[in-house]
Amino acid sequence: MIRINENYTRLKPSYLFSEIANRVAQYQSENPGADIIRLGIGDVTKSLPPACINAFHKGVDELSCDSTFKGYGPENGYAFLREKIAGEDFHKRGAPIDADEIFISDGAKCDTGNFQELFANDITIALPDPVYPVYLDTNIMAGRAGNAKNGRYENIVYLDGTMENGFIPQLPSQPVDLIYLCFPNNPTGAVITKSRLQEWVAFAKEQKALILFDAAYEAFITDETLPHSIFEIDGARQVAVEFRSYSKTAGFTGTRCAYTVVPKECVAYTESKSEILLHPFWKRRQSTKFNGVSYPVQKAAEAVYSDAGKEQVKKRINEYLLNARIICDAMDDLQFSYVGGKNSPYIWVHGKGSDSWDFFDRLLTKAQIVCTPGLGFGQCGEGYIRLSAFNSLENVQTAMDRMKKVLA
Amino acid sequence: MIRINENYTRLKPSYLFSEIANRVAQYQSENPGADIIRLGIGDVTKSLPPACINAFHKGVDELSCDSTFKGYGPENGYAFLREKIAGEDFHKRGAPIDADEIFISDGAKCDTGNFQELFANDITIALPDPVYPVYLDTNIMAGRAGNAKNGRYENIVYLDGTMENGFIPQLPSQPVDLIYLCFPNNPTGAVITKSRLQEWVAFAKEQKALILFDAAYEAFITDETLPHSIFEIDGARQVAVEFRSYSKTAGFTGTRCAYTVVPKECVAYTESKSEILLHPFWKRRQSTKFNGVSYPVQKAAEAVYSDAGKEQVKKRINEYLLNARIICDAMDDLQFSYVGGKNSPYIWVHGKGSDSWDFFDRLLTKAQIVCTPGLGFGQCGEGYIRLSAFNSLENVQTAMDRMKKVLA
Numbered sequence: 001m002i003r004i005n006e007n008y009t010r011l012k013p014s015y016l017f018s019e020i021a022n023r024v025a026q027y028q029s030e031n032p033g034a035d036i037i038r039l040g041i042g043d044v045t046k047s048l049p050p051a052c053i054n055a056f057h058k059g060v061d062e063l064s065c066d067s068t069f070k071g072y073g074p075e076n077g078y079a080f081l082r083e084k085i086a087g088e089d090f091h092k093r094g095a096p097i098d099a100d101e102i103f104i105s106d107g108a109k110c111d112t113g114n115f116q117e118l119f120a121n122d123i124t125i126a127l128p129d130p131v132y133p134v135y136l137d138t139n140i141m142a143g144r145a146g147n148a149k150n151g152r153y154e155n156i157v158y159l160d161g162t163m164e165n166g167f168i169p170q171l172p173s174q175p176v177d178l179i180y181l182c183f184p185n186n187p188t189g190a191v192i193t194k195s196r197l198q199e200w201v202a203f204a205k206e207q208k209a210l211i212l213f214d215a216a217y218e219a220f221i222t223d224e225t226l227p228h229s230i231f232e233i234d235g236a237r238q239v240a241v242e243f244r245s246y247s248k249t250a251g252f253t254g255t256r257c258a259y260t261v262v263p264k265e266c267v268a269y270t271e272s273k274s275e276i277l278l279h280p281f282w283k284r285r286q287s288t289k290f291n292g293v294s295y296p297v298q299k300a301a302e303a304v305y306s307d308a309g310k311e312q313v314k315k316r317i318n319e320y321l322l323n324a325r326i327i328c329d330a331m332d333d334l335q336f337s338y339v340g341g342k343n344s345p346y347i348w349v350h351g352k353g354s355d356s357w358d359f360f361d362r363l364l365t366k367a368q369i370v371c372t373p374g375l376g377f378g379q380c381g382e383g384y385i386r387l388s389a390f391n392s393l394e395n396v397q398t399a400m401d402r403m404k405k406v407l408a
Numbered sequence: 409m410i411r412i413n414e415n416y417t418r419l420k421p422s423y424l425f426s427e428i429a430n431r432v433a434q435y436q437s438e439n440p441g442a443d444i445i446r447l448g449i450g451d452v453t454k455s456l457p458p459a460c461i462n463a464f465h466k467g468v469d470e471l472s473c474d475s476t477f478k479g480y481g482p483e484n485g486y487a488f489l490r491e492k493i494a495g496e497d498f499h500k501r502g503a504p505i506d507a508d509e510i511f512i513s514d515g516a517k518c519d520t521g522n523f524q525e526l527f528a529n530d531i532t533i534a535l536p537d538p539v540y541p542v543y544l545d546t547n548i549m550a551g552r553a554g555n556a557k558n559g560r561y562e563n564i565v566y567l568d569g570t571m572e573n574g575f576i577p578q579l580p581s582q583p584v585d586l587i588y589l590c591f592p593n594n595p596t597g598a599v600i601t602k603s604r605l606q607e608w609v610a611f612a613k614e615q616k617a618l619i620l621f622d623a624a625y626e627a628f629i630t631d632e633t634l635p636h637s638i639f640e641i642d643g644a645r646q647v648a649v650e651f652r653s654y655s656k657t658a659g660f661t662g663t664r665c666a667y668t669v670v671p672k673e674c675v676a677y678t679e680s681k682s683e684i685l686l687h688p689f690w691k692r693r694q695s696t697k698f699n700g701v702s703y704p705v706q707k708a709a710e711a712v713y714s715d716a717g718k719e720q721v722k723k724r725i726n727e728y729l730l731n732a733r734i735i736c737d738a739m740d741d742l743q744f745s746y747v748g749g750k751n752s753p754y755i756w757v758h759g760k761g762s763d764s765w766d767f768f769d770r771l772l773t774k775a776q777i778v779c780t781p782g783l784g785f786g787q788c789g790e791g792y793i794r795l796s797a798f799n800s801l802e803n804v805q806t807a808m809d810r811m812k813k814v815l816a
Binding site: 048295 | 409410411412413414416417419449451452453454455456458461464465468469471472473474477478479480481514515517518521522525526527528529530531542545546549585586615616617618659661662663664676677678679681684686689692693696697698699700701702703704705800
């Protein structure tokens with residue numbers, strides 16, 4: 001008898017974005033003329049940079065004749081892309097990462113979801129709250145979360161984010177093994193300083209823990225003093241793995257390219273406490289369960305690092321950051337408390353006592369704006385919403401004008 | 409302390425194709441002038457069909473302006489592609505599969521590797537031998553295989569393929585829960601008839617087992633009486649999941665697109681023997697750990713079903729099948745026993761008593777031909793090699809001329 005993985009039955013039944021989609025669809029069907037503006041799901045809206053489009057076309061052309069055709073590529077990605085990444089994303093910031101420590105993939109969601117497979121099933125997970133739901137859900141599927149009680153899973157060590165700590169959680173007071181961190185944060189837009197990140201690295205060393213650092217939004221950092229990578233911190237190479245993506249950087253959400261950095265010194269341990277290097281483990285995982293990223297897509301990603309590509313990416317990021325500033329200004333006018341929006345496309349807004357879904361419904365029905373209810377990212381998200389800067393300037397301005405009218 | 413998944417340490421250390429690459433590289437460095445012909449790894453060599461190239465370019469163009477830009481697509485794939493698949497690959501062959509039972513992915517390797525996640529860790533796996541190594545390796549990683557003893561894993565029920573049974577294994581004589589089948593087979597090229605496949609479906613029903621049916625090579629079937637899909641068999645919708653790929657069909661090995669079919673009636677069971685539908689489980693797995701296939705790639709895959717696309721795909725398949733016939737003719741001349749090569753790009757050749765790696769080394773050093781040693785696909789592969797038709801006509805002819813000279 002083929003038995004299911006019963007851990008799946010512990011997942012909460014509805015995924016956040018489906019519930020949002022249902023409520024929006026219902027409102028739209030009851031109000032067919034409503035001009036709904038979406039500041040909800042974190043999807044980009046601007047075209048791929050022209051430099052990426054050109055390189056993408058050239059890559060496709062190479063597939064059109066036998067002599068330049070590309071079949072299976074290296075599972076870990078082409079060297080032309082990995083070398084650019086090492087140089088531009090790491091060496092230029094003083095982070096000591098080599099090309100063969102980089103694994104190209106089709107998405108940071110896949111990599112952050114899959115990486116936990118490398119670890120024992122009874123390790124203790126430390127998880128920020130609120131945070132991107134994939135970290136929790138993939139650990140529930142693997143059986144590490146235990147049962148849900150009052151909205152929380154019994155075996156997870158939650159790292160609470162609050163307005164008081166600026167949504168930068170404190171170090172846990174109990175032993176943990178695998179720590180998820182995400183900065184600039186999804187959903188709060190909070191950022192971490194080098195000295196605070198240094199504390200986490202020191203804590204991981206002391207605990208023999210591992211940090212999975214999700215830096216998918218690093219391109220939005222404008223404050224020169226903030227770290228873009230955990231590998232800008234001394235000692236991180238032994239205790240951290242980092243996830244990056246072209247999705248938000250260069251608009252690759254529908255094109256699909258990302259990468260994961262596993263330094264060659266990074267270790268985990270056997271039951272008998274021997275050190276094991278993680279790099280060959282992830283390499284084996286990827287070469288067994290993955291077959292590389294589409295060749296023309298890797299060519300398009302390489303173009304992000306060309307002079308034209310860098311300029312075009314910067315222009316798009318600045319446009320989104322201008323939207324974020326307009327949203328922050330509106331929140332200031334309306335006297336809503338918030339974090340984020342400075343080095344991030346997300347603004348995390350406190351609902352002045354409304355619960356998340358009430359605030360969501362109010363924005364939808366009064367202002368025809370879709371946001372993301374904070375509760376969808378964890379219990380500490382209750383009472384908050386996430387607004388996203390991923391839209392056109394005009395739509396963001398219209399949305400903020402509406403909010404000022406109905407919420408003032 | 410972050411502890412590793414020790415099941416990974418049970419994997420055999422070297423992956424088949426790396427060992428082949430090492431031996432070839434060493435030979436090439438010792439014989440820099442050698443003109444090596446690769447009939448080893450199953451990678452296509454011919455360009456993408458022009459219809460796919462055109463659609464690919466158009467898809468890229470849509471990403472170049474905001475008004476036609478595509479961000480995140482449906483995790484399960486765009487309806488335009490799923491509907492074509494349902495109509496062309498299934499309805500036209502009388503197989504009752506709907507568009508919403510199809511999940512588009514970036515590779516059949518990923519899907520055949522990931523699907524086991526949906527099941528309990530202590531189920532019994534039935535695995536053909538020889539077969540594509542991903543099925544075994546992903547179950548070793550999940551802890552289902554147990555320890556290796558004399559080249560076999562203690563908890564796996566092996567389904568032996570031999571020249572006597574034509575590499576179509578018998579039904580197992582003991583209870584099993586999850587059964588992997590692959591037809592046309594990789595590596596042997598053996599095919600299964602409807603009546604033999606009907607026996608497997610009946611067996612799975614009786615056992616409440618599930619069949620994972622890998623049909624990545626179905627496009628090579630020329631015998632009209634053979635099933636292309638397990639869903640051509642009555643009753644399969646309850647007990648089978650099928651994996652398909654554009655890799656070998658249309659040359660997408662470097663472009664990356666595949667799909668998995670999970671019928672809505674397909675069931676597994678809880679510990680307490682309640683039926684659970686698998687479709688929502690796989691949907692949840694994919695929407696949590698996957699983010700869809702690149703939009704232009706899905707447009708390229710859709711073009712496989714256009715009139716021009718079908719003709720261009722057929723031309724390429726026929727060219728590879730002509731190569732396969734030339735290889736079969738050479739094996740006949742040399743009086744080697746073999747299976748495959750008729751409805752498959754692979755020819756599985758018995759080494760007349762040489763072991764697999766000796767036969768590999770002999771072909772490499774005497775004829776400068778790279779094959780795949782059969783032992784790499786399981787213990788029953790010892791004494792065999794796999795020859796692949798994925799090369800140019802000229803190279804295949806040259807390779808066979810050399811073999812006739814050195815092996816006659």
